[in-house]
Amino acid sequence: MSLRFRLNLLITLLLLVFMSVVGFVIIRGMKASTQEGVEAATRVTVQLLDTVILSSYQNPEWGYTHEVMHRFLLSLGHVRSNEIILYDLHGNLLFKSPPSKYRADENPPRWFVKLIEPEQEVVMRRIRFGMLVVVSNPGGAIREAWSRLSNLFWINLGFFVVLNAMVYWMLGRWLRPVEPMLKAINQMEQGDLTVRLPEFKLPEFSKIAHNFNQMGESLLARTDESRRLALIVKQTADAIMIHDLDGNISFWNAAAQRMFGYAPEDIIGKSAAILIPPGYEAELESNFAAIKQMQKVENHDTQRVARDGKLRDISLTAAPLVDPHSGEVIGEICSMRDITERKQAEEAALRLEENRQLTQLIQHHIEDERRSLARELHDELGQYVTAIKTFAVGISNKTTEAMPDIAANAQTIVAAANHIYDGMHNIIRQLRPGSLDNLGLSETLRDAITNWQGQHPDVRFTLNLSGALDDLGETLNINLFRIVQESVTNALRHAQATQINIRLIKTTEGALQLSIQDNGVGMNICNVDQSKHFGLLGMRERVQALHGTFNVDSLMEQGTQIMVTIPARGAA
Template identity: 35%
Template sequence: MSLRLRINLLVSILMIIFIGSTAILQIQDIRKQIREEMAAGTKVTVKLLSIFLSNTQISALGKNRETDLVLFLKNLGRVRAHEIILRNGIGDILYVSPPSKYKAGRYAPEWFSNFVTPKIAPFTIPAKGLSLQILPDPSRAILDAWDEVIDLVILAIAFFFILNLWSFWIISRAFSPIKSLVEGLELMTKGNLQTRLPNYPIAEFHAVTKRFNQMATALELGIKENNRLALSINQSSDALFLTNTDGMINFWNPAAEKLFEYQGEGFRNQNIRLISPNNLIHEIDTNLENILNLEHRDAFETLRKTRSGRKIEVSEKVTPIVEPETNSILGTLFVIRDLSEKRAAEKTKLELEKNRELTTVVQKRLEEERKALAMELHDELGQYVTAIKTIATSIANRSKDGDKKVYSSSTAIVSAAGQIYDAVHNIIRRLRPITLERFGLIETLKETIDELQKIHEEINFTFSAKKINLNKESEISLFRVAQECLNNAIKHSKAKNVSIDINLTKETLVPFLKPITILTISDDGIGISNNRLNIPDRFGLKGIRERIQNLGGTLVIETNRNRGTKIVASIPSL
């Protein structure tokens, strides 16, 4: 039976009890009223007749007295709800009052009459050979009361049905949110956790829907969190095992299957000791014993074996799973990470460091050779060219007014010696600029740009720099980077503007970091396409990157088709 029907039934029962109680009280009141009415009527009738009998006793005798009395009673008729019977001395009835014409022929039900009829004894008035009997007759009063009861019953029934219908409507309206609550719960049981209920004006239902929506939100968030956790576990690159306190495996993730070469249900009903070499089983035993004491073990490196028996290097972490409320141990979590990639990365890093060291040594040696070659060209070849030019000049001066052929040949030698000297000077500057040794990076770049501006008048070169503090090795590397980038811009970019900037910056958020020297070279040329940019040794970019990385710096290349190229090299300062 629904709650709504139960409440309606309860209301109906209460109404029936109320109406029944009211009916009982009403019937008792009717009985009391009839008794009082009959008693009062009897008293009035007895007094009236007693007075009349006293008068007839004084004024009339014998037969005349009976006649007068009968005549009086006939004229008197029926006295209220009383029946009057006149008898003579031998008991013969001389007169009986006529029946009541009020609601003649109708009577109240016998059970009702018996229930409300009061106990009132007949009253007899003796009068010298005559007796006047007064019989109370409450039938008319009972009939009136019955009619009133019938009216009240009809009214009560109408009121009962109207009140029931009204209460049914009120209860149905008040309980209408229950349907949406049930529908919401059904949707929740089907997995629709986005279900939300509207707010209701009734305070109790408003509180219920508020808690329902809070519960739905909490469940939805919990499911999402569980899904994320499950997804994280399934997609984790670490092998995860959940075991009981004895080491029996209850759960494992795909990474565990992949790492240890077990597929499907391969770990079902297996012990975690399965993945340990025989000589290292004691490690797992010790870890499980420590778990019973709520002790966990941080990541440590060890050996484990696959299904095929292959031993692998792993990092293993062991943690107890504890019930927060009871602090009881539910099981153990094993997190196992394959160290193969780490070892390979370490090996690659070591090889890279060796390669960088070798590159640094090669570049250092190359710079030394360039320096030595520049010195040789300057000291040896330069002196010879200078001597040749001096001798040729002397010959030209002596033969100026003499042999024309000698003079022409000697001036040609002077001109050729000058060109050779300029070429040697340019080679020396490219090999090892003298200004780099004497005045540093900024002055060398300024001189280089001035020379390039004279040669390439169609390009506008701009240079800006702040004072920096670098060692010789860093200055040489930055110079070579700038030199290579400028050559690329001149040869390939078709740029009209090339700018070089040297700046010094410091990470203010991390005060202990060294200042950073930034070399920026940009142009407005055609840019570098991705295909060309990805060619390892295209434009010498590989060499540039290696130089910067050897100094512990970074190289960033920004380029767009027909929008120029920007190269930013950053290295630590002293």
């Protein structure tokens, strides 16, 4: 049954009740009016007849009273709402009022007659030689009331039909917006949250449409948010699971299946202890105790065991699952991230750092050995070579005239001693420049450039130094010098360079910037395995040990540039 029909039926029932009440009131009024009219007519009739009786007594010459009354009644005829009967002394009927012709064609139903018919009133008068009886007869009044009621009924019936038709039509017009509302609700029920209602003229319907559209926007936003959350949970690389307060698993996403090898149907409903390796039981109990106390467990590095028995290094984060209505903890939301690669990277970084420290220690020992060896060469071998040269010069001076052959051999020994002395100094310079300990990095580099320029006069060297470079310390001095030494050696031996530019700057922030650039044949960096080129590898290790960066920029036939940056903490 439609709302339109129900409303129309309700209005019809209310109209029927109203018309029934009105009819009851009208009938009640008709009854009172009929009774009052009959009583009044009876009183008038009785007074009239009493007057005739009295006049007959006062005028005996008119004849006997019953005769006079008979003649009067014959001339009187029918009296409204009364029936007059005249009997003689022996009870014989002399006169009876003729029936009323007023609305004789009306035939009121019996129920109506019973409703408005008043109590019958009988008045009797004994007259000379007869009996006069006046009986109230409301038939005419009842027929008249029925006629009026019938006319009113048909008028009301017509009004009722017209009003119902108008109400039905107007309800259909007013309730026309309900159809798109029901259609929109049905579409939303089927999952179409984008459906919206138009604006309506009626303020109530307009408000309903506004609230419906707001509800649709809210549902759409929440659905989109839920869909995004579901996609995140489904597609995230982190294993996400939900435990109840008993520790049983109630949710298991795809990442958890990939990480641990259990399908959802294999693990949902089982205890979380299935993932706990031996020795970690106390950790699980501690986590659940924290969750029940509304505390979080964040980024806890631990281990879990997969279905194949292998241990997985994971980072665990857990938070309490709270009922939004009661505010009580009803479970735990747990996410686990596989940190196996991170652990391996940390171990590799640790081993690399240990290797670098070992390399640095080895280089330190090598530099110490080079320093000792250079000192030994300078102090021991240098003295012997000097002594040999001195003895040879003395022999040559004493035998120049007497024994010219011996003098010539002595001069040969002097020349050999000088050659040995120069070679020894070159070796000492390669092992450990003496100026590095005595004069600092700047003078050592200038001395090295002068030496290289002397050995390679066809190569142009430039040196650009800037900043406070004389208080860098032994470690920085020797490492920077070795980098410059290795770079220049490579450029001279392999690059066929004709120009080598060296630039060392200490910035105002305390960082060091070293650049060695040549115009040699260059190389294809992409095809060079720097891990197998010990010169590049050694320089890189030296820089990384000082927490700096090492870069090589080179192109074929366009030269090579080595760039080193050592931050302030490495230069300190």
